[in-house]
Amino acid sequence: MRIQKCAICEKNNYQILYRENIPPDKINEKVFSARRLPDKIHYQIVQCQNCGLVYSNPIFSLDKIKNLYRKSYVAYEESLENLKKTYGHYLRQLENFAPKKNRLLDIGCGNGFFLEEALNQGYKEVFGVEPGKKSVLKAKPQIRKNIKIDFFHASLFPKNFFDVITCFQTLDHIPDPNTFLKDCRWVLKKGGLMLFINHDVGHIVNRFLGEKSPIIDIEHTYLFDKKTIKKIFEKHHFKVLKVGSATNIHNLGYWIKLFPLANFLKLGLINILKKTSLDTLKIKLAVGNLVVFARKNYY
DSSP states (O other), X not given: OBOOOOTTTOOOOEEEEEOOOOOGGGOSGGGGSBTOOOOOOOOOEEEETTTOOEEESSBOOHHHHHHHHHXXXXXXXXXXXXXXXXXXXXXXXXXXXXOXXXXXXXXXXXXXXXXXXXXXXXXXXXEEEOSOHHHHTTSOHHHHTXXXXXXXXXXXXXXXXXXEEEEESOGGGOSOHHHHHHHHHHHEEEEEEEEEEEEOTTSHHHHHHGGGSTTSOTXXXXXXXXXXXXXXXXXXXXXXXXXXXXXXXXXXXXXXXXSSSOHHHHHHHHHHHHHTTGGGOEEEEEEEEEEEEEEEOOO
């Protein structure tokens, strides 16, 4: 196991929120795959006593985590169009901060669905990074050629290469967010923009659900709220332009998957809804995510 420290103040002065509950015989690529039913498996979850950052401590070794993600998969089929609409909405909001629509990088891009959306919105060149080979193989050929099957790091691209970096529901999964943001800064042009969406541990829904929240999950090594996300971006010399609550569009069946119910009850309810086609009813909710817009400072 790897001992973690607070990514913001880099100290290990914490209080324990939830004890580890990892069954050793059930750790495989399935529990590190996205869009699955919440399995309620997590590391010990702690909160920094200095800055309030919530994180997992200790966690698996980096080699083990990387191997699990390489074998992971993403079942996008049922939520692909909804995700395009959700993330595309915030990409259009980025226009309020005058981005140059030349080169865009999406980190944790899965099958490249968002890269298609960026092209549709006028970006000239789009690139992605995704460690899960199974997901990348589902990308359209013209998109796949610009996706690197790897974990994001600065040496993948030239310095000052991108005008925009997007990252959706990925920062929470990064064991070393300081190196990650440092590398983002390296490949981003001066004045370039960042658009991130991730879980908000401080949202009223997540605070109410506590350990039963679907964000308390073995994949999540750091969990930010609106204050701590601002602190870590500023630590790496990004000017935070806006932080707010993010809404998501999903089918009713997907929302039910996230409810804090036993999986057999969820599946039973979803099957009932399918008989009336209500499982595909699109619903827009703000249930515990945040969005941050930031700019790389010129110094």
